[in-house]
Amino acid sequence: MKWQFSKIPNIEESNFNKVLERFYSLGVAGLTRENIQNSLDGRLPNSEEPVVVTIQLGMMKRAHIPGVEEIVTRINSLEGRNSYTKETIAHMKASMLDEEVRYISFEDAHTKGLTGAKYGQSNNPEHTWGIYAYNKGVHFEEKDEAFEASRGGSHGVGKIASNAASDLHLMFFANCDANGEQHLGGTIQLIEHYYHDAYYRSTGYFAKLEQTTFMPYENTYGHVFEKNTRGLKIVIPFLRESFYDEMEVIRAVCDSFFIAILQRKLIVHVNDLTIDATSIEHIVKQEQYYEQRVPMMKKVFTPLYVNTFMTKEPRTITIPHRDTALTFQLYFQYDEQIAKGRVGIVRTIGMKIEDFAAKNNATKPYNAVLIGGTEEDTYLKSLENESHTKISSEGLKDPQLKREANKFIRLLTKEIVQVIEEEIRRRNPVDGQMNTADVLYTTEIDFKENLAKSFGKVKIQNGLNVVTSHNGEADDTAPGKEKRKPREKKARPTNASPTGVRRTSKAKHDGDGKAEEQEPLDQYQINAYRVERLLLSNEEYIRINLQGNEEVGNKKWCNIKLNVIDGMGKECVGEFDLLQNYAHAEDASTEKPCEITRDVIKGVPIERGIVSLRLSLLPTYNRTLKFVYYVEV
Structure with a gap:
């Protein structure tokens, strides 16, 4: 058997992995981001060469997919126990019969690749093949703290993004290590199921089973699966139709990695197009990829970010944090044509995390890029969500850490707002001075009079109770007073309209x-x-x-x-x-x-x-x- 599933005593979980749905909702942009980030994380230390990622979208013969017939029989054995799983299984069965299928591949170069493949499921922390191939929710950590801080991954769930992009939740990874040894692995995410008189877990591995250990296959499959230079290659067959979008892949590369590309840390080939430091400015200025009218850039800000980073000198902002301070470089431009003000928060790896909107300043006419150093990267990394698209305190469980995170975001906002307001004052200077003494005096008198009218006079009843009259009139409930009849109020016409x-x-x-x-x-x-x-x-x-x-x-x-x-x-x-x-x-x-x-x-x-x-x-x-x-x- 080409595919291995672990046996279990009974079915306890009848749903597909919920992380699949989260990454599926991010579309091909999320898939592209996740795989390029993995390639940057695997860059060769102390190398001056940029990481090169080659992305191919195309069609392939179903018969060329390793172990595909076993996958077909497994999917045919699945039984849905709710409407969602039934619908998903039906979609899988309909998709797996096509003779030609869509695929996407991500192949990197000038990267380390995975180590220890020949040892398979060794549980050795030095063998990254075993961690990547057979451990869910595990993130390999570098011994070099500065190098680890700069890496994008940390949650250990991003690997499943490739499964989410396939109609069959199927992906392969081809590896070539420092010794030129080539291996092929893969995973598929199903549900717990009954198959040939036994119950099995939901996750299957493209591997050999030697006694109780998973071992990889030597890569002799060629064609799409071939990888003969050092590094890793991800192959996703049965690619979802909505993900088969070259234009969206190109935009995703530019949106998330424009800094890495401009800093010559990354080169990306998407089919026949090369995105590098010399071409990205031209690409983001093309209408086929991006809206070019600045006032209409209200959701995607990449052309503005590229222009800001390339044309503006950075200014330093410092955020107090614990017993130290975090220092960032802020590239800032003010342009009255800009409709939505955003700050692209970028990790030192060159990956944008978020289009940050400063509170109460989201419609100010500015654009900015924020980049820190190693210490700043370490902290930002702790605030990222699992898809690396937002910083917040939501993922923190410790109350103290949550308070510190909220304080950091609040102080970051304050510093950015200060820069915005300084620029607005510089662009719109006050014409002369105004003596406000009379204005303040009149305002104070009016305020006191209006306050007196609102609360009325205060009377003491029998030296015990405080009785407040309304609008300066005597209180009808005071003893010794004859209760007056209320005035008849005439209905007043109104011109108020719900239409505005x-x-x-x-x-x-x-x-x-x-x-x-x-x-x-x-x-x-x-x-x-x-x-x-x-x-x-x-x-x-x-x-x-x-x-x-x-x-x-x-x-x-x-x-x-x-x-x-x-x-x-x-x-x-x-x-x-x-x-x-x-x-x-x-x-x-x-x-x-x-x-x-x-x-x-x-x-x-x-x-x-x-x-x-x-x-x-x-x-x-x-x-x-x-x-x-x-x-x-």
């Missing part, structure tokens, strides 16, 4: 504040959640969603009016002169010009309930202003 569009008045003006003889327009205040606003270097885009309101949304055109909101949240009516702030206005979709007057923009088209306005800014425009918006129809 509220009618306010008839708007009667000619644009210069002069009366007109024509029929006045209806004016509607627009709720802030219906307004999207984007400021660029010399333009402003305003998008107003009027859908869902019959009185406004079905109109063909409208006028737009806006009033400034001051620092106290008060609306300043008529104080914002449009002519002194905007040079030109036009519909963003049709480029049809709209007339600008002192207090209103006229003739703005409404297309399917949406207003899209592009405004050209004058140098006098103050970017820090906030507005309330009105539509006139």
Whole structure:
């Protein structure tokens, strides 16, 4: 038999390994990330050569897959005991009959490969073949602490990412060690099952069984499985159709490893395309791979990261931690075209962990890359989730470590926010100084008066109880007082609307504040959640969603009016002169010009309930202003 499954006394677990589902949800991007990270972890120490990973996607004959007929009979013996396992088994049975199947392979060079293959399941910590091939949840640790700290893997579950990418949960690994010895192993993840009058575990190994020890096969299989240079090659047959995507693989390489590639630590070949330090900038600037309009980069930020890292000088930020401090290099750029501000947190191996969003600053116009050293790597590694895509305290069980992690993330956010705010102040200097003494005095008096009105007067009843009156009036419940009849309250009409569009008045003006003889327009205040606003270097885009309101949304055109909101949240009516702030206005979709007057923009088209306005800014425009918006129809 080519495949070995361990016997068990009975079936106790009827589900597939749950880690399979987690890695399957990450798609081919997660698969690519996991396997390249493994290759970087296996790099030759003290070598100046970059790790080279060759990724091939293609088709292969099912008959060329080692031990495939045994796999077919095993899968036919599986019995699902719930709807999920039944569905999965049915999918496996349908997929395993094709004569030609999809595959993907990851072959690395300038790496160590696995050691001790000829000893098989030796349980020797120096033999990495035994750890990789036959131990689940185990991560080999290097003796060199600095080298170990820089490695990406730590959870010991990433190996199963390759199984998750196969319709049959099947993968192979071909190894060539320092002595040129070549071996082939493999694993398959099924469920516990009954087969030929015995019960078996869910995991099967492509191995020989010598007494009670698993031993690998010498690699004589050739073709896709051949590996004759030092290193490791992963082969995944029966590749899921959704994973068979060369473009997505290329994006995944650039997204996760752009720093390793730019630092010449990594070269990746994807079929006929080479991604290296000389080509990656060109690749990320191609529309077939990435969105090129900076304001539209709201989920994927790789072109911005590459530009930031290549064009900006790093600044040092220090985070206090325990009795020491962690020091990072921050590459930072501020660009008002950027819609979403993110920090690419990168390990020294050159792998990006997370698109970090600083709390309350996710929409600030900046982009940054953060890289630490060996000590910083060690700590970041302890905060990573198992798929190496996020730092958090969630995986920590010790309360003290969890508190330290939350504090670190909080202080990291504070440092990044400080850099953002410094750049905003530098770009938007205050014009002169303002004496705020009168403002503060008036505000304090108003506050005291409003507070007094809210709480009313306090009276002492019989020297014992405190009775609070409402709105400054006597309390009706005090003894000796005749209880007054409550006033009848008249129902007040309301213009509140669940659609976020509220009618306010008839708007009667000619644009210069002069009366007109024509029929006045209806004016509607627009709720802030219906307004999207984007400021660029010399333009402003305003998008107003009027859908869902019959009185406004079905109109063909409208006028737009806006009033400034001051620092106290008060609306300043008529104080914002449009002519002194905007040079030109036009519909963003049709480029049809709209007339600008002192207090209103006229003739703005409404297309399917949406207003899209592009405004050209004058140098006098103050970017820090906030507005309330009105539509006139």
